[in-house]
Each structure stands twice: as C-alpha cells, then as structure tokens.
Amino acid sequence: MTTLELIDSYWVYFLVGQYPNGPLGGLALTLILASAALVLAMPLGVLFGLARLSPWRWLRWPVTALVFVVRGTPLLMVIFWAYFFLPSLTGFKTDQFTTMLIALVIFDAAYLSEIVRAGVQGLDRGQVEASRSLGFGYWRTMRWVVLPQALRTMLPSLVNQFVSTIKETSLGYIIGLTEISFIASQINTQVFTMPAQVYLVLGLTYFVLCFGLSRFAFWLERRQTQRVSLTDNSKVT
Amino acid sequence: MAGRSPRVLREMLDFDYSLLLSGQYHDMLLSGLMLSIKLACVTLVCALPLALFIALLRLSPVRPLQWLGFAYVESIRNIPLLAHMLFWYFAAPEFLPESFREWLYAGNIEAISAIVALTLYTAAFMSEDIRSGIRAIPIVQLEAGRALGFGYLASMRLVVLPQALRVTVAPLISQTLNLWKNTSIATVVGVAELMYQAGQVETATFRSLESFAFATSAYLSVSLLITGAAAWYQHRYVQAKSR
Secondary structure, eight states: OOHHHHHHHHHHHHHHBTTTTSOBOHHHHHHHHHHHHHHHHHHHHHHHHHHHTOSOHHHHHHHHHHHHHHHHSOHHHHHHHHHHHHHHHHSSOOOHHHHHHHHHHHHHHHHHHHHHHHHHHTSOHHHHHHHHHTTOOHHHHIIIIIHHHHHHHHHHHHHHHHHHHHHHHGGGGGGTOOBHHHHHHHHHHHHOSOHHHHHHHHHHHHHHHHHHHHHHHHHHHHHHHHHHHHHHHHHHO | OTTTTHHHHHHHHTOOHHHHHSHHHHHHHHHHHHHHHHHHHHHHHHHHHHHHHHHHHHHSSOHHHHHHHHHHHHHHHTSOHHHHHHIIIIIGGGGSOHHHHHHHHHSOHHHHHHHHHHHHHHHHHHHHHHHHHHHHSOHHHHHHHHHTTOOHHHHIIIIIHHHHHHHHHHHHHHHHHHHHHHGGGGGGGTOOSHHHHHHHHHHHHOOHHHHHHHHHHHHHHHHHHHHHHHHHHIIIIIIHHHO
C-alpha cells in the first residue's frame, strides 16, 4: 500500500469518522468541539475575569482560587475529574463529547479570564471614570464602555486561544472521543504497516489548521497596532 | 436522578486516607510522582541547550538558518503534544536500524519517546522566549562587541547572552510550569508517571476520589513551587535591580 492509496481509502473516515452511518468524528468533530468549547468558555471567561477585578472580596477570592487551581493542574487531570465525577454529580451518563466539552470550557474559561483581566486592566482608567461621571452604574459601564473596547484588543489573543483549544481537543483521545487523533490511531491499527505516514498526515492536518489560524492572529495584531499608530498621528496633527 | 447525587457526598465522607498514607497504592502513586518529576527534569536539561541553539538560528545573519529555525518552531508549536508523542512512540522507531530498535524495545521505549517529544516541544516554546530576550538587548551591545574585534558568536556568547538570559529567566520558569503539566500527556504512550498511576490505582480500587485527589494535589504543589520560584526570582533580582 502506498501513501496515496492510504489517503484514498481513509480520507472520509479521517475527516468525518463513521458519519453518516455512525457518529460524527474525525476532523469535523475536532473543529466542532473546539468551537463549541471556545464559544461557551467565552462568557464564563468574561465573568471570571470581571470577578477577579471585582471590588467585592467574597467574589474575587473564590474565583481567583479556582483560576489558580485550574492553571496549576494539567488539562488531563480536569478531564479525569469530569469523566469520573460528572455522572455521579448529575445522575446522567455523560458521553465523551459532553465530558470533554465541560472540561475544556472550565479549563479555557480560567485562561480566558486572564486575557479578559489583562484587556480590561490595559484600558485607560479615564474611560471608566468618564462613564461613571456620566451617571452609568458599574454594570452599564462594563457593558457599554469597558468590554467593547477590551474585547477588540483581545481579539488576537482569542484567536490564539482557539489554536490552543484545537490542540487541547486531542486529549479527547484518552477518554475514547473519536476526534482526529483517535481516528488516526484507529487507522494506524487497521493498516498496521504505515505508522509514519498516518501520524505525519495527522501532524500535517493540525499544522495547516493551527498555523493558518495563528498567522491570522498575527495579522490581526499587526493591523491593530497600525490602526493605533494612525489614530495617534491624527491626534498630533 | 436525584437519588444518585448523594453518592459524591458519600464518597467524600468515607475518604480513605490510609490508602494514600501507606501500602501498595501509596507506593504506586509516589513512584508515579517521582517519575513525573524525573521526566520534567531530564526534559528541562535537554530542552534548554536545544532552545538556545534554535533561538540563535532564528537570529543568525544567514537567511537559510533563520528559515530553518522558523520552520522548526512553527511546525512543532502548531501540532499538539499528544500527536508528537504518538509519532515518536509508534512511528519514529520504524526509521531506526534493526539492531538499535531491538535494543530500544528491550529498554524503556515509552519513557524515551516521551522525553524526545517533550524535549522537542518544550524547546520550541523556550526558544521563542530566549529569542525575545535576546532581541530586548539593544543592538549596539552586539555592535560594540563586534567593534572590539570579537566575532559574531563570541560577541553573542560574551556580551549579549549573559544579559539576555537574565531577562529570560522569568518566562523560562513559566515554560517549565507548562512542561511540568505536559508530562501528564506521557500517559498516552504508557509511561508509568503520576497520571498513569492515578488511573491504575483508580481501576484497581475504585477509589477515584482518593487517587485523583492525590494526583491533583501533587500536580498543584509542584506548580506552586515553580510559581514561587518565579516570584522569588522576580523579587530577588528584577525588583532589587530597579530599586
């Protein structure tokens, strides 16, 4: 069997798993899982980030502790906890996708909260003061003045976080989630004679996806600094 | 549905400390922790020189060498560590000569492939930190070195690097923290480190809470030590200097 024959006979399995005759898997599942995790982690990350900057101690301390614990443990540990304790906590038998999704959302929210915190702290204090002096309360200041600006500066970091999340989904392999790494291993077991080709294709797939996205983040960041320097110039003249 | 939820409470109430304090399972968990620490240390020792080498490649005046460094860093960073591990465990030994492969399979191939994957992965991230450290040193330092008659490598080694590495220590410590957490992924190729042993103890005793609590607190403690080292360094050298 040559590499081309390998790709020819397994590419559908690699991209979508057993779908439509079975559950969705492969690259499609990896992308869906990563997107869903980031989308769900985003609001939680904003809440955590604001909680860490909150003036109330009873809110700030527990969230700060949670973020420190999550950042100090490997993602695999979070997945194990979710895998073994979600069923007994909720009473439902959670499938691998939900388990992985919940672990990723908690894990990503902790990291996003740092990005949000940096974004909010990087904002000029005058913005908050101006809004408060216009009679806006805390929440309306956050909603209409602080977050829209902070989120814009955070955009490149968010794209990079998406890259990390795609890479993190590979750990679903360990709990038997049929994402792309798991599928690649299945193919490797079936073909048996071509491990190098199978894993190189796997690596290449991740590379194309993540490299493209991180270049996009780089481009966003550069465009932002250019725009900032343009507005600075217009102030001078 | 509601009838099952007290199970967590029950498990918490009869938390079995004796399992963690002595006996066979205590030994398994502890040997896992030791192996995790060993993995991290060996990787750190191998990755640092490699990272420095890659950083110098990326900053070298020769174009093809820059590209080589760029290709290394991007190709490693954009592929998850798990895929690296699988490659080095399942695929890479195929390329080795027969006799060497037999020797490898007779020994601890799991740990070796994990260390190779971890080293290459960590070096890619560390080289970026070292590179930005070097770039933070004003170019006149290098030029002054050259003007005094030192070659490129000599002025790097004697003038730029001693200053750059001092700036780089803090980000390198935080990469070490990532490395520490990444050692857990070695469990996929069957290295008997902490995560693997926690899983084994769980399977053998059904004491998930105890074994995971042990693993989590062990990971957290080492992470805290590493974070503490970073804070100490910051306090001792960076702030003291600026005062």
